[in-house]
Amino acid sequence: MHVMGTPQSYRVRSFKEFIGNAEMKAYFLAVLASFLLARQTGVNPLPKGERVMLMGESRTGKTEMVNLFLQAVSCLEFNLESQSLCKLPCRNCAYNFHIDGDAGLFAEFSALTCSNLVINHIPIDCTKLTSAAQLKDYLALVSDKTIASQGTTIVFMDECHRLARWNMDHMILKAIEQSQAFFILASAEAGQLEQMLINRCVVLSTETAEPDEFENWIISISNQYDIQCEAKAVIALGKKAEYKPGLALNCLTKAMRLGGVLTERIVQEWRKEI
Numbered sequence: 001m002h003v004m005g006t007p008q009s010y011r012v013r014s015f016k017e018f019i020g021n022a023e024m025k026a027y028f029l030a031v032l033a034s035f036l037l038a039r040q041t042g043v044n045p046l047p048k049g050e051r052v053m054l055m056g057e058s059r060t061g062k063t064e065m066v067n068l069f070l071q072a073v074s075c076l077e078f079n080l081e082s083q084s085l086c087k088l089p090c091r092n093c094a095y096n097f098h099i100d101g102d103a104g105l106f107a108e109f110s111a112l113t114c115s116n117l118v119i120n121h122i123p124i125d126c127t128k129l130t131s132a133a134q135l136k137d138y139l140a141l142v143s144d145k146t147i148a149s150q151g152t153t154i155v156f157m158d159e160c161h162r163l164a165r166w167n168m169d170h171m172i173l174k175a176i177e178q179s180q181a182f183f184i185l186a187s188a189e190a191g192q193l194e195q196m197l198i199n200r201c202v203v204l205s206t207e208t209a210e211p212d213e214f215e216n217w218i219i220s221i222s223n224q225y226d227i228q229c230e231a232k233a234v235i236a237l238g239k240k241a242e243y244k245p246g247l248a249l250n251c252l253t254k255a256m257r258l259g260g261v262l263t264e265r266i267v268q269e270w271r272k273e274i
């Protein structure tokens with residue numbers, strides 16, 4: 001199958017496409033199953049709130065997993081058996097809920113009605129927060145939306161190690177304890193987080209795939225973009241990319257631009273951009 005664009009713009013459409021991160025995948029699939037059920041009943045699937053802390057270096061798949069989960073929760077025809085979004089993206093699952101757009105902190109606030117359940121998606125990129133007051137406003141919005149919509153609110157706080165410790169302790173902790181929203185926190189720096197905050201969450205760490213699984217994945221992605229692969233180059237790329245999909249896609253994009261063959265030389269000369 002040929003896919004448009006470059007490997008760099010490759011977007012996962014099914015949980016089955018993920019390699020590594022088995023525990024994280026199992027967690028999100030379980031939460032997703034309760035959301036899909038709740039869409040029929042209209043009852044908040046997580047009445048007591050739920051908090052998960054995803055830990056792991058950048059490019060290890062945290063954001064991709066969260067984005068797929070958010071799309072799946074809202075997709076009009078998510079298939080639990082194939083773990084896939086609809087074949088042709090519906091208006092909901094075409095959207096990148098995790099991204100803050102041009103407007104900065106969180107550009108898009110969307111309340112989507114999926115059958116009987118209203119779902120609010122609120123992304124907060126902690127690298128873009130400029131003051132404690134701003135954070136307070138967003139947390140107030142989380143609380144307001146959760147109450148007003150009588151549905152459920154999903155908050156994705158990315159790079160939360162960038163928050164000042166005082167804010168973690170006094171604001172986030174309180175918000176996650178009092179709110180019925182589902183908080184998904186992500187961080188690349190476990191050492192910079194308040195232990196109290198970690199203790200309140202289900203903690204899941206990213207795990208890289210096994211080398212052979214990763215190499216097969218490189219070949220499968222290459223096929224989709226009509227990139228030929230030298231066997232040695234595939235092995236070399238896995239090692240050099242440290243078995244991180246995001247990094248490997250970067251090199252495959254380079255191979256595509258340089259004529260569509262992944263050679264050992266391309267891998268050697270590729271400069272990792274993290």
Ligand SMILES: [Zn+2]
Nearest residue numbers: 075086090093
């Ligand atoms: Zn869809």
